[in-house]
Amino acid sequence: MSTSTPLTFGQLAIWRDVESVPRDRWHEPNLAQIWALPAGIGLTAVRDALAALVRRHGSLRTTYDLTDPAAPRQVTHPAQRPDVTVERSADPRLDLDAVREQWARQPFSLVREPPWRAAIVATADTPTHLVLVHHHIVGDGAATAILRRDFVAALAGTLDDAVSGPATISAYEQSPAGRQRAAAALDHWAKLFTEVPPLALGQPPFVEARLASRDLTRAARRVSARLRVSVANVVLAAYCAGLFALTDDHRLAVRVLSANRFDPYRRDVVTSMNQWISTPVDRPSGPDLAELVREVGKRTRVAYAHGVYDVDRMFRLLDEAGHRRAEYDSTWSFNFIPRGPDGPGQAHADAPGPQDETVSWAAPFSSVGPRYYLRVVEGPALTFELRVPVGRSAVAAKLLRRMHQALLDADRSG
Template identity: 35%
Template sequence: MLSDETYPATVGQLSVWRDIEKMPPERRWEANLVFVWDLPDGAWTEDDVWDALGRLGMRHGSLRTRYRIDAEGFPRQWLAAGTAEEVRDQVRQGTAEVAARETMETAELQRAIDATAELPWRAWILAEAGTPRQVLVVVNHLAADGAAMLLMRDDFERLLRGEALAAARGPLEMALDQQGAGSGRLRTAERYWRRTLDAAPPLAPGAPQGPPLGATLHTGIPMPLAHEGAAKHEVSAASLVLAAYYAAVREVTGERAQLFYPMSSNRYDDEHAAVVTSLNQWTPLLLDLDSPFGEMLAKVHWKSFTALKHGVCSPDAILAIRSEHERGGGDPGYYYNPILAPPGFPSEDTVAAPSVEHYAPARATGPGFYVIARGLTSLDLIVRVHRPGWTQASLDRVLTLTQSMLAESFGGHPL
């Protein structure tokens, strides 16, 4: 029988919750992540798939957790499903045709999950000629981040094949640690935030707000070449892209000192690497470099390494620090989220011609200037901008310069 006991949220969960609170009710679907998993080779029935999803929920506590809001407005974790069958029945949505995948991805992404009233994920089977081929999974960001989704997919495949997997460490244990022995790390992060923002440049004079801008830079650079180029400079691929991003913004704005917010995965040790929950948090990074691009790479790499060590922080404490900084005219910063497959991941092996694709952003909340470096087979930069002073022409100039510097480092091609 399930207990009615609740537990504190982790700082990662609280960070997501605070973002959700800022969203208008009709935009709360923006807290969703959607993925489609191909089923591994095998003669799988629908019951096989649903049962594996139920057992996946039993392995990872965050997948059978709902949230209750206390009198002070803090979410608390509550285990709302106690058996694999309960998880299965609550997340099961039904079966659709593989041909409907694209339409369903959009529709399911934009159907909000209320994690106070239901489990924070749901799933559909996509079938072809009556045979299950894929699983469409939608997760509220409270329960998982991008790295956690990869863990979920791998565990799902193992469970589908019949492996017995024990319960994994979950966010309940993590939250209790953060309330106790791990609280010192939170205080250290707060001091780092304050030092960094105090040193950041003031906000430039106001400019009119333009329309939301969206663009995807398809660099045409295969990920093996990206990792090879980064290794040549003894930096990570994520640091190399960040350095190109910074150098491009520096050139277009004419301002050397720039505040960045790289995303910290907070998965740098064995204790956290395999936890399915939301661990991602922003961390500030002040870059003020006057050297040519090739010479700045190592400095950007090690400065970002230092910043990412301070990724675990209390969002409420950080909000107070940021509010104080912004009242003093502080810069809102440039956001960066690298989602890059590691070396050795199956990938493209041929350089392609680069291109830029413009689009109208569907999301209306979140960072004002946001670059996602997505590299599974080849490297793409997905950019969303809704910040005063930026136009399509200035954004395109940033992308052109970024491509040029990446091509130089990778031995590639001009935009």
Template identity: 40%
Template sequence: MSEAGPLSLGQLSVWHDIRGLPAARRHEPNNAAAWPLPPGVTVEQARTALRAIVTRHPSLRTRYDVHDADAPRQLPPDVHLDDHLPVVEGDGTGPDELAAQLAAEPFDLGRQHGWRARLLARRGTASHLLFVKHHIAADAWAQELLHQEFRRALTDPAGLGDTPPGPADLAAEQHTPAGLRRRAQALDHWAQLLDRAPSVGLPRGAATEGRAVQGTLHSAPARPAAHAVAERARVSVSSVVLAAYVRSVARMCGADALLVQLMSANRFAGRWRNVVTSMNQWVPVLIEHARGDDLVELADAVHWSGLGAFRHGMHDVTAVAALRARMPAAPEPACAFNYVAVPEGSAPDAPVGPACAGVPALTWEEPFTTIGPRCYARVLETERALSIRLTAKDLGRDECAELLRGTHEALLTAARGN
């Protein structure tokens, strides 16, 4: 690409979420990671490996022309880059905390590439690469791909292969006649659901107006319970957890049907499965009979409704916004759900927590970001436990805890066959 071009649909979704953020919140699209280094890695090895992955992926060398907020463009990937890797000497602060501090500084997308890195050393020995990226540059799947490639490049920086396609290539395909047809079908999916869905939402109170809370339930027993129900229902584990969560929300709302936003990874086509960019987009699904007692039956319905929704996961958010503007009574989603998927062989990106002892634990955190839906559950499955992080706006801790514990109890009860 020799001149600026349109954003891909995933990039455009990120841009719509962030373009109106005040200066004090412009760090919120950032994600932080602390990648442990194998023993004996030198500063030069780490710098060479980092340069190998940045050179390989166009998204990490891309800046953006956002002067017209309604028509952002991505610039051609820069050929030259600054591969300086500052070394931070550890002072007792943990690597995750240091990475979070690094993420608190926003990116200027017009002047900077959407990532930064530091090498953490302990008493002169490199221990971690602190890596921060803007969500427009890479989603969770892409970030883990970068992690895996970085580890390989530490020993074989020339062995990563040819430059893969980037977001500009994806955007070009999405603007072909076939791509435009798929976008029209996705928009039709939105129109049909917005026309059918009821206006249902979680309660709001004066005491919680304008507040955001975040709680995470860590549970070892929830993982085998979800797998047992999934096997009985012959659906995915994510569908089972979604069913339990939706039922908890529906009972708090006092409604049988909910409009729910699902996070679609959109990595279903082989060529784009491992492209480094942001491909995540919210896609709506209408879930009916959500308060039912039979979680197996609900999981089956959720599974098939979700698969239908994911077929329309790539959509033009600008067109969806225009559609909603033409429908003054268009309902807002009651909740949102994301079952985190990362490439095979990835390490968990969150601690399992006290649930390792077999006792579910609920912890509270200060949200790093409140971008996105009002009531958003992000589920992470590790080899030992299930963690459900709920970020909710205009909702108190008691209600947040009730939703999390209701989801957890639904999984355990269904697994017992009750």
């Protein structure tokens, strides 16, 4: 029997970001990954493992009722064995990135079927990889990691069937305790709207500036260890230092992405919980990055505590404060993707390797979400991917170089 419940706040935030995206860009909210399969695994075992994921995670059985634009809902259905395509290739050197890109560019209908798909890549009849693509409303980056963990457990026959799904989170958010928590988050937003200046609007089209550096990985980790804070905190401070270097403002607003998986009942749920939360940051008194590290640490702790909120009500507060949605979307935004555990064959950050510290340019896969958006991926090389309007490309290059210099200077000062 199917059940209908309101969207969670995380799902609603994703839907408000994508609901007006034109049909030719419906693929942009898709997240795609390729997982290597264990040697000797058969097609039936892979299909059985995917069926186990469907039984365990309600988001893989969910469609969306968008009849009422003001109150979209999710509909969770009984588990059915999923259809899985097999991509056969006679060439063991198949370009897996091209396969992933091909599947990622196929859009979903949120209404007709659960918005995810899988394909088994096989050389002849030997499965080698699994391609998994899902719409962002199905799950965020943390959810993808949970799916991978559970897929491995399902292949081993050790996966339980039942966990709580997004409908459980929705029920809490609609409860008195959930509403009280959401109201406190809206108070945070209301205060913020009185504290930050109007923003320069960013307009499409967009371009993505990219910079990768092993030196920055080592520098950020040394500064992190010395100051006893996270690498994400150090890099965010460098981001703010770069922004302050480009403006005379004494206070700026930045948006950080809150994972919102701090409560035990939310931690293992496959859904999209990420929400943007803005915070003011004050200009430091001098060039020492440590002062800015402490400032952003203090500010983001408060912000993350208010990361779960009703985005529709926040937009109403935005209107009442005299701001425009385009101003909110033009806030400089920051998302840090932490490094996972090392796997076989992965290079360590301290291992020698080529440097790539020049700024390169590309068209972004997606233009959904913030108009000024820095995505930082931690790995052997710290990778910066900065999306900005095309007309601001010179600013983007300058900002990345300022960040680069701020991190190296902070490392040397220690």
